[in-house]
Amino acid sequence: MHFSSIRVVKGLALAGVAGALVACGGGGGGSSSGGPGAYVVTLTAAKTELPTNIMGVQPGIGVNSPYTTTMYVSAKRANSGDPIPGGDDVFACNVVGGLDSAVLYKLDGTDEEDDDGNPIASRSLVLGANAGAASFHLHATNTPGTATVRCAVDDNGTQRDTTINIAVGLSTGKPSQVVVNAAAPEYVFVQGIGQTTQILLQAQILDDAGAIVPNPASGVNNLYARIVPTVGTADDDAKLRGTGADNTWVKARSVSGQASFTLVSGATTGSVLVEVLSDRADNDVDNGVSQVVSNIVSVPVVAAVGMEALAIQGAGALPAATEGKSYAAIVQASGGVPPYVWSLVPGTSLPAGLSLSSDGVIYGTPSVDGPFSFALRVRDSATLQQTAEAVYTISIGAAPDPEPAALQIATSSLPNGTVGDPYAAILVATGGSGTYSWSAANLPPGLAISAAGVITGTPTLAGTYPVAFTVSGGGTASRIVNIVIN
Template identity: 40%
Template structure:
């Protein structure tokens, strides 16, 4: 009996020790394990296809707040730094964690799009949190990928250094499996060389077609092919070009996709220019191999080059005044690009044209053309089918008529302006029969000066020395590119008597 009593006493002591924490524990201390909870304010988020940044509130629907808390038994764990570790533990590879606490250490500097810098919250896939009143909060922000993300937080129990963890699942967006758009990405550098080109440009490239649904999520093949690729005819570069994928080869392919992506290759022909690829999916049943009922289509170009050069550059030009009925020429020039060039122009006045191979603008503006300012568009295309355009300005004016008269002189003979006595003031105005004329004078006697008054050309002067011979000079009228020149003469005599109201008499020559 004594042995049994001793055993019972020891057992009761062990039980009391387990319930009360033992003799070394203080008042209120517990040996219970740590527990952790994690919850999300929203567990369903819309897709963030526009890339909107994270934030709080009703106008930030792509962000949810997560709350993490740990307890020791029923008591909140003590506060401190670096208590919780949280991360995106599985599911989506898009979507990030954010602090959104305003701490500069949790922000990054980015371009603001206007040449400056701004601070924005930094994105993380794992974060560390301190504890305040046993918990903390952080944020998850949706990306452009649909699916579920599993967020896990853990805390270390200092009693045994064992980690306790909790998880929450957040669903982002959804998929329909119905094609809504197709797009394309070409292998770098994104252009092809012509077949058998001598400049080292490759004439084959890999291309991928992307089939996406209404939520902008990849739409894989359900059965058969779900994307059709076709080379559109009508361009020089399309001649001889072909598509290949496995056993398929030709100008049209029908391909299945893996994760919404179909891969094929494009081979060029011998001509430069653009190859236009038409990509088509069928929204009706996501299958193009059994007929296309509800097509979703896009067209994408691929450039084919003979050599890698800069694009041609054509500068605007002001060709000045062009006169009706007068032959006109102007040579336009281009820089860059790959010769030979092909020139064309629209909007030129009737009678002018541009030479397709040289860029020479020439001709005679017809009488039916309007007198006004013209703005013609000139285009040049190089051998790579790269083009440049420029605006050419010119002003069309009426020319001088063949019988254009200067004063009363309308012949090629010498026209006399009469005699002028020494010491008398002389003035003569030359008036044209058309408007917008400029005047010039050549070989004028030293005592005459020229000028303009309104539309008239004017001569003024007072002779001081008699000269009974003719003094000849030239008068030229110019309108646009048209000119008329006439020869005039004037004679200076000694002063004589002049009867009242009569002609001068008794002129005396030295």
């Protein structure tokens, strides 16, 4: 992947720090400290292994962004646990090793952007602190290697820092990316006009290092493809053909990493969105897919080539999205000479978390909510190229409130009591919702429980009592806990 403008953010100097203590984290993260009262810097990553980004996919957040990992940095006092005070320039983070294999982004809407509205990569970032912590993102390029990321804070004139290693492009033999290409001329004609109405789609299944995956066992399919229903009618009667089916989905088996199937057009112009996926878990889609590796491609369906002026179809409102949920939609053009190439109009941008592919697929996982508008440009493939522009809108709903954790009784043991001595204990529950209400069966004689879960009284009879406690509040949970009375 080529970045035309790599910028370096000026901030805290990170090299040659006298007295800085460094702990390398080759796994989930690292931390450092400089004494009892010094700041302890902790750096972790959501993923410490990324595939090689041979397709040049832009960075993003969520399940549809396999080449990007979220990094978390925090700093606290070693002796008190107090977080570092908030501010604008608290953490300085940069890639100090394997500079060609990874770059950094904020992906919070504050990154500088290129003319197409894509965030510009950085080798260094200066981050503010909120509650003693901050987050940023590391993105893999098309070069394998190990990226060492270092974050530092200023501790009264002394820098405290730590590092973590992110491996890019390890050779695993497991599916990590699916590259899908349409055979020339990359479009098909509608049925009934005497032109080509089918096209071969070829998918390469590659591992983290960009190497082809091993052939699955004989008779086992490791690729699943489907036509994704979208706004418009071009996909209503289009079909996929292959060894596994003859309808809106097909399975296929890769040989030397490559699997093929055919798309057949319907009677309506537009674009057909095809999703292909494999299973990273076992390179087998016949038994279900537990770790999805996917890609999408848009294939134009036309009635004529070069006979009409290039025009954008269906501009305006796109299907609604939800914050934090995977999203895909296609934009469509007609006329001119396909295939078409889409881009953002300079000065406009997609909602954070969404990306635009050159074949007109808007995809990703939005990380913000609200109404958004942006302008897209399309050009055709004629010798004298035509272009067209249009404004689109998308409404992204706020992420739903998370489901409450299941109600359960956290108390697993209770103190012993003595006959004739006052007894008191408090029960603890977690999860659920609302106010907890407690009850109990088989309490020792002389003891009682309140609705708030407080056991009080004076036991009158020795023994071991298996008490069945029940709590309600957004559900019901029960647990048996012994109370021993001596």
